[in-house]
Amino acid sequence: MANFRLFHGADPNRIAEADSVAVIGLGRFGSALALELMANGTEVLGIDGDEETVQGLNGMLTHVVRADATKEESLRQLSVPEFDRVVVAIGSDIQSSILTTSLLLRFGIPQIWAKAVSDPHGAILEQLGVQNVVYPEKDMGRRVAHLVRGAMQDYIDIGDDFALVKTKPPAIVVGRPLSETGIRNRYGVTVTAYKRGDAPWTYTTLETVLEAEDTVLVAGTTRKAEAFSQLR
Numbered sequence: 001m002a003n004f005r006l007f008h009g010a011d012p013n014r015i016a017e018a019d020s021v022a023v024i025g026l027g028r029f030g031s032a033l034a035l036e037l038m039a040n041g042t043e044v045l046g047i048d049g050d051e052e053t054v055q056g057l058n059g060m061l062t063h064v065v066r067a068d069a070t071k072e073e074s075l076r077q078l079s080v081p082e083f084d085r086v087v088v089a090i091g092s093d094i095q096s097s098i099l100t101t102s103l104l105l106r107f108g109i110p111q112i113w114a115k116a117v118s119d120p121h122g123a124i125l126e127q128l129g130v131q132n133v134v135y136p137e138k139d140m141g142r143r144v145a146h147l148v149r150g151a152m153q154d155y156i157d158i159g160d161d162f163a164l165v166k167t168k169p170p171a172i173v174v175g176r177p178l179s180e181t182g183i184r185n186r187y188g189v190t191v192t193a194y195k196r197g198d199a200p201w202t203y204t205t206l207e208t209v210l211e212a213e214d215t216v217l218v219a220g221t222t223r224k225a226e227a228f229s230q231l232r
Helices: 013-017 028-039 053-055 073-077 094-107 120-127 136-149 181-186 222-227
Strands: 004-009 019-025 042-046 061-067 085-088 111-115 133-134 154-157 160-166 189-195 213-223
Touching: 019 028, 019 181, 042 053, 042 133, 053 061, 073 094, 085 094, 094 111, 094 120, 136 154, 160 189, 181 189, 181 222, 189 222, 213 222
Parallel strands: 019 042, 019 085, 042 061, 085 111, 111 133
Antiparallel strands: 004 061, 154 160, 160 213, 189 213
16 A cells, blocks of 8 residues: 555545646645645645645645655555646655656656756756756746846746846836837837836836836846846
8 A cells, every 4th residue: 555644635536637736745845836826726736755744734735645756656546647737846855856757757747847956956857858847946046136136126037038027117218108218229128017006007008107106017138127127
């Protein structure tokens, strides 16, 4: 028999049939991801080998279980092969991460996300055939570095040297319609939306007139979007 212990929730097979997500590894990254999925209406099967970790999430996920995810029998008894989407959030034990991911690939799961804690770890996952390798610590470090450098309130790296920046509008674009500012020609960026006070975010138009206290979303190449956020 597989060594696992059920803690809470519905039958894993029913969860799989609901097109939900299995999250394997419930450390800081895995638990935060699982809870965010739950908060947005996605049912989650959470799996971790540590009983205290699993008990701490009891009642917070659709179903949470203590199990050894490197054992094929355990994953099969939990209906993991029936899931279309699985996240391997194991970070501290690279061997377990690789073994678990290998099993998921053997099951033929359509969408697998795997956390990598280093470039060599990520390279192995990619060589195995994982298309979605994520580097939470590396990506966060890169993001914070950009925030520290400029006057940005938030920064999202879209990939392929393209970014979305949340910032205050510089004085040169305040008080007149965006059509008159020539932002795209002069700075190579586009102001896509703005927020004024407690009002919701609104898409910009050529007639939009920004105020100094507005917050804007700026899209463009990483270098140009960051440079625009530093204008005064």
